[in-house]
Amino acid sequence: MSNPIRAALAWQPRASYSDITYDFADGIARIAINRPHKRNAFRPETVSQLIDAMHRAQFDREVGVIVLTGAGHEAFCSGGDQTVRGDDGGYHDEDGTPHLNVLDLQMQIRRCPKPVVAMIAGYAIGGGHVLHLVCDLSIAADNARFGQTGPRVGSFDAGLGAGLLARTIGMKKAKEIWLLCRQYDAKQALDMGLVNTVVPLAELEEETVRWCQDMLRLSPMALRMIKAGFNADTDGLAGIQELAGNATGLFYMSEEGLEGRNAWLEKRAPDFAKYRRRP
Numbered sequence: 001m002s003n004p005i006r007a008a009l010a011w012q013p014r015a016s017y018s019d020i021t022y023d024f025a026d027g028i029a030r031i032a033i034n035r036p037h038k039r040n041a042f043r044p045e046t047v048s049q050l051i052d053a054m055h056r057a058q059f060d061r062e063v064g065v066i067v068l069t070g071a072g073h074e075a076f077c078s079g080g081d082q083t084v085r086g087d088d089g090g091y092h093d094e095d096g097t098p099h100l101n102v103l104d105l106q107m108q109i110r111r112c113p114k115p116v117v118a119m120i121a122g123y124a125i126g127g128g129h130v131l132h133l134v135c136d137l138s139i140a141a142d143n144a145r146f147g148q149t150g151p152r153v154g155s156f157d158a159g160l161g162a163g164l165l166a167r168t169i170g171m172k173k174a175k176e177i178w179l180l181c182r183q184y185d186a187k188q189a190l191d192m193g194l195v196n197t198v199v200p201l202a203e204l205e206e207e208t209v210r211w212c213q214d215m216l217r218l219s220p221m222a223l224r225m226i227k228a229g230f231n232a233d234t235d236g237l238a239g240i241q242e243l244a245g246n247a248t249g250l251f252y253m254s255e256e257g258l259e260g261r262n263a264w265l266e267k268r269a270p271d272f273a274k275y276r277r278r279p
C-alpha cells in the first residue's frame with residue numbers, strides 16, 4: 001500500500017545508511033528508522049546509525065530543527081528488535097556484542113541544542129515509545145498507538161523511560177503504563193499530555209513541518225537555552241553542564257569574554273574594569 005501521508009517538502013537525501021534514512025529540506029533534517037517490515041524495531045546497528053545521523057544534523061549549520069520518525073505509516077518504532085536478543089537476553093550486533101546503545105541516543109536527543117520533533121504514525125511501543133518521549137515535541141497521527149511492553153518481553157527502562165514519563169504525564173499514569181502494558185490511542189495520549197497534537201494521518205508531515213517552520217523563525221540561541229533549561233533538573237549535573245556550556249558559549253561571544261582571550265594572546269593584563277558589574 002502506498003504511503004497515505006502527504007509529503008510536505010521536496011526532501012533530499014543527505015546521507016546513506018542501511019537501517020535509516022536521512023533527508024533534508026528547508027532547514028529541517030528528517031531522520032527515519034527504515035525497517036517497516038519489523039514495525040521499525042531497532043537493532044544495535046540501527047541505533048548506531050541514528051546516533052551518527054543525529055550528530056550530522058547537530059553539526060550541519062543549515063539544520064535548525066530535526067524530525068525523528070519511522071518509515072511508512074504503520075509504526076514510528078516498535079522498540080528493540082526482539083530477534084537480535086542473544087543467549088544472555090541482551091541486544092546483540094552482528095558481531096555478537098551486546099548493546100544498550102539506545103540509552104546513548106536518548107541522551108543525545110536531550111543534549112542536542114536543536115529542537116527534536118517526533119513525528120508519529122502508527123505504533124510507538126516499548127523502546128520506541130521512550131524515543132518519542134525524549135524528543136522535545138511529539139506530533140501524532142490519528143492512527144498512533146502508544147505503550148510500554150517491557151515487563152511482557154523481559155525488559156524495562158527504569159531510567160528516562162520511567163522517570164521522564166512520570167514527569168511528563170504524572171506518576172500514577174506513568175506507573176499504569178508500565179505496570180499494565182496496555183496500549184493507548186492518539187486521543188488518550190493527547191488527553192494525558194503525552195503528545196502535543198493529533199492530526200489526520202494524511203496531514204501528519206504537513207502539520208509537523210508547520211511546527212518546525214514556526215521554530216525556524218525563532219531565535220536559535222533562545223530555543224537552545226530554553227531546551228537546556230527544561231532538561232536541566234531531570235538530567236541532574238549533566239543537565240546543568242549542558243545549560244552551563246551554553247552560557248559559556250554565549251560568554252565567549254561577548255566583548256568581555258573576548259577581552260580575556262585577547263589580553264592573553266597579546267601578553268598583557270586584561271582590562272575588565274570597563275565592564276559594569278551588573279546588578
Ligand SMILES: CC(C)(COP(=O)(O)OP(=O)(O)OC[C@H]1O[C@@H](n2cnc3c(N)ncnc32)[C@H](O)[C@@H]1OP(=O)(O)O)[C@@H](O)C(=O)NCCC(=O)NCCSC(=O)c1cc(O)c2ccccc2c1O
Pocket residue numbers: 037038039041078079080081082083091100102103123125126127128149150153155156157158
Ligand atoms: C508493534 C506491534 C504492536 C505491532 O503489531 P501488528 O499486529 O501491527 O504487527 P505484527 O506484530 O504482525 O508485526 C509485524 C512484523 O514486525 C515484527 N516486529 C514487530 N515488532 C518487533 C520487534 N520489536 N522486534 C522484532 N520484530 C518485530 C513482527 O514480528 C512481524 O514480523 P513477522 O515476520 O513475524 O510477520 C507488535 O508487533 C508488537 O507488540 N511488537 C513488539 C513490541 C515490543 O515488545 N518491543 C520491545 C520492547 S522492549 C524495548 O524496546 C527496549 C529496548 C531497549 O533498547 C531498551 C534499553 C534499555 C532498557 C530497556 C529497553 C527496552 O525495554
